[in-house]
Amino acid sequence: MSAPLPGEGPRASAVRAMFDRVAPSYDLLNRVMSLRIDQVWRGRLLRDLAPRPGETMLDLCAGTMDIAAMARRRVTGLRIVGADFSFGMLSRGVKKTGLPASQADALALPFKPASFDLATVTFGMRNLDSYEAGLAELARVLRPGGRLGVLEFFRPESTGTRAVHVAINKIMVPVMGRILSPDPDAYRYLVKSMERFAARPEFEEGARRNGFRDVKGETLFPGMCGLVTAVKA
């Protein structure tokens, strides 16, 4: 395992090592497991955030930089920077997009206050030691009025959505993870991290407590994926 990054604790180091291991197969597995619906969700997030030419966007927990790549295709003149603590994931993203990126922990970002007009975090928040600390750090680096968009596998709440969650995540994901992934443990982690994470309304409250206003949430796929947008107060 490589040396800890500034601000990185032991749990974060283990999560980073896991993402470094899955990085070579990450894009392929994502597409196969989600039947490309993940790209539809990313498109929806960008439509809601409506980036404009000349603005500066942070893609935090950027991984292989899928949403950064999509934003670049859609908005000419948008400046995009990726940040992620896994060198394995990020180096693939940089190769894929040619965009600049910084290897950094989401809880200790190497950017000045108010550096960005908008920020995206797709499927990254639930990995952080504290999503509230992550939101506070995002609020610090966004300018007042800056927009945040989060896609996440929030903890399912109702009996119905729990049933969908169990079918997809306890049966389908582990089986496909075992067949397709060099690291099936990573897919067990995916399911566990989802169950440990906040439900969407809790997360929205966390955003209000940590420097955001106009917080809006929507379920994109019951029992699985939610979208939250907010404006830096």
Ligand SMILES: C[S@@+](CC[C@H](N)C(=O)[O-])C[C@H]1O[C@@H](n2cnc3c(N)ncnc32)[C@H](O)[C@@H]1O
């Ligand atoms: C499930 S992947 C999502 C990647 C990408 N955003 C996507 O939509 O495909 C989660 C990413 O969050 C990153 N990550 C997790 N915890 C982090 C932290 N504390 N600081 C920075 N990046 C982190 C991981 O390295 C990984 O690349």
